[in-house]
Amino acid sequence: MTTLLSLEGIKKTYWPASNQTITALGKIDLEVQDREFITIVGPSGCGKTTILKLISGVLKPTKGRILVEGIPLQNSHRQLLGMVFQQPALLPWRTVLDNVLLPCEVKGQDMHKARALAEELLGLVGLNNFINRNPRELSYGMQQRVSICRALISDPRILLMDEPFAALDAITRFEISRLLLEIWSVKKNTVLFVTHNIQEAVFLADRVVVMTPRPGRIASIVDVPLPRPRTEKHLYDPSFSSCAETIHQLLGLNAL
Ligand SMILES: Nc1ncnc2c1ncn2[C@@H]1O[C@H](COP(=O)(O)OP(=O)(O)OP(=O)(O)O)[C@@H](O)[C@H]1O
Ligand SMILES: [Mg+2]
Secondary structure, three states: OOEEEEEEEEEEEEEEEOOEEEEEEEEEEEEEEOOOEEEEEOOOOOOHHHHHHHHHOOOOOOEEEEEEOOEEOOHHHHHHEEEEOOOOOOOOOOOHHHHHHHHHHHHOOOHHHHHHHHHHHHHHOOOHHHOOOOHHHOOHHHHHHHHHHHHHOOOOOEEEEEOOOOOOOHHHHHHHHHHHHHHHHHHOOEEEEEOOOHHHHHHHOOEEEEEOOOOEOEEEEEEOOOOOOOOHHHHHOHHHHHHHHHHHHHOOOOOO
16 A cells, blocks of 8 residues: 555644634644545534645645655645535536536546546436536536536546535435445545545545544544445444444544
8 A cells, every 4th residue: 555645743723813813723644545535524613624625735734744645735736636515516507517527628638538438427426317407407416426527527536525415315425425435446536535424434434534623633543344345234234333433432422
């Protein structure tokens, strides 16, 4: 295994007003292996989104450094990244297909190839019959699947996902989680996935990063020993419950 991403002694303080400081992140040290699926859980306000913003380069750490394959994070690393947020954020005047193709247009890629790949991805997430529709004709869950395809179209080495399924009902959420794992098993991106849902965190991850309340630090990293591919039956596996219980306890919640 090779380390793709290193967060070394990362601290982040915000200065929302001249007389006020908010220390969002205490001190974060984390090594993410190439092709690893990491989920991050923690109380609201503990700095999960801040971590993703630091990795994306949108924010700079107050202290510490971020390395990608041993090289300090720089603008050129942005092309390695794909991002999915809680809101699908699709452009309403473009069709589903054209929304997925947007990153390829921006990068000036071969649109013939890109179109074939976009259609393949949309097929994988069950949207083959919707490629020429407008986003507003799609349900919220379908729109989120489109935004996942848009993030995956440029085959990012690192996929940053910030509570992407938070607004979905439980059944759709589980279905999309499975789809994501199916795609990931083929593409093998390195994924950092923030969620408030402990079951989702365990189901998806190789390792779950559990954070403390603000200022966020890593309370513990829980290894998930479940084999892949993950299926519904793993939800009833004793090691699934044991991981979930450990995370509950680390978060100071009552055990299951
Ligand atoms: N731009 C900003 N200016 C000032 N403070 C900020 C800013 N962004 C975030 N914060 C503060 O930093 C802390 C961490 O915020 P962040 O959004 O990273 O938390 P989070 O773990 O993602 O929370 P949630 O689970 O609610 O999404 C919070 O206390 C928040 O108020
Ligand atoms: Mg957040």
